[in-house]
Amino acid sequence: MKIKLALAxxxxxxxxxxxxxxKMDKLIxxxxxxxxxxxxxxxxxxxxxSLRNQYYSLAENIPGASIKKIxxxxxxxxxxxxxGMVEEAEEGILYNTSVMVGPKGYIGKYRKKYLPTHLVFEEKRYFRTGYQTQVLETEIGKIGLMICYDIFFPEVARLLTVMGSQLIVCISASPGTRRGYFETFISSRAMENTVFLAYVNLVGVEDGLVFWGGSRIVAPDxxxxxxAKYDEEDLITGTIDYSDLKSSRIAAPVLRDLRPELYEELFQLSKK
Structure with a gap:
């Protein structure tokens, strides 16, 4: 099954x-x-x-008015x-959320698990942590969702893959100071899980933060x-073929060779 993706x-x-x-309507x-x-x-x-307290006045329920337009x-x-959008689950309770809709309407959402709150990042001041891992079964395949800083934690992509994701979509707002990290992690998460990964980043300047773009589609190998281009708006397309997953997983059988007991050991050590 071949799927054509567009990264906006x-x-x-x-x-x-x-x-x-x-603008989104035109790009769609x-x-x-x-x-x-x-x-x-x-x-x-x-x-x-970069909105700080403005998040509260701009947040919406899901589904809401903006989702209806999409x-x-x-x-x-x-x-x-x-x-991506700011979700208001209850009054004053916000999440940094990824949403998927299709020709038949709303499909599902994912709330960001890891909220960076260091250096220039302040997400825990405004957002509540998400807990659910989300793989959406759609007409165009099984799609796992993650957001930006989640990609620093390999267990997120691993769990999405074990849950059946054929494609992992990571939406992002990464400033240029993080470019080296992301360019490494994007390829690593795809290769270590033998899965397709689409990464889509902001561009432009907000309150002194310069977003670097560099969006891309990476194959399982x-x-x-x-x-996409660095540091400027771009709309690119690329085709993925889910049949490539099988050959990639024969060539690099990392999923077959998983050692689940190591995760339990990690869990126990992390509590100390």
Whole structure:
């Protein structure tokens, strides 16, 4: 089964959901004209990343008004869309969330597990930690969701793979100071799990943070299928073939050779 992906590496207008939704609608239509079956946008694309207390006034329930607009766009263009937003689960309770919709409407969501709160990052000040691992069974395959800093923790991608993910989608808001980390981890997570991985990052400048872009699709053997430009907006497409998973897992049988008891040992040591 072959799937064509589009990575919409976009610079959002900070705090302006209406403008960002209009831009997303245009990019969805453009990607659909290129016959993309899944269009992926970056982390917190509806609002931008550097908002601090503005998160509270811009957050929405899921499903909500913005998701309805993305659903309409997905239906009109007969495609699937993954994007990031601020979710308000209850009054004043926020999550950094990845959402997927398709031609038939809302499919599912994932709440970011690891919230960076060091150096310039302040996510734990605003967001609650997510706990559920999410693999969505869709018409275009089994898709695992993760967000940005999650990729620093190999157990997240490993769990998504063991749960059946054929494609892992990592949306991100990574500034340039983290580029070296991400470029290494993106390939590592794909190769160590023999899984396809699509990474989509913000671009632009927000409150002194410069987002580096560099979005890409990586094959299970680490081959880069498609790669976006650095430091500027871009829309790229690439095709993945799920039948490649079998040959990759024969060549590098890491999933067969897993030692689950080591995770228990890790768990016990981490409590000390």
């Amino acid at each position: 590496q976009m610079a959002p207008k900070l705090g302006d959901k209406e403008k960002n939704l209009k 239509a453009e990607a659909a004209r290129k016959e993309a079956q899944l269009i992926i946008f970056p982390e917190l694309i509806l609002t931008g990343y 659903e309409e766009s997905a239906k009109k263009n007969n495609t699937h869309v993954i994007f 680490g081959t880069i299928i498609a790669k």
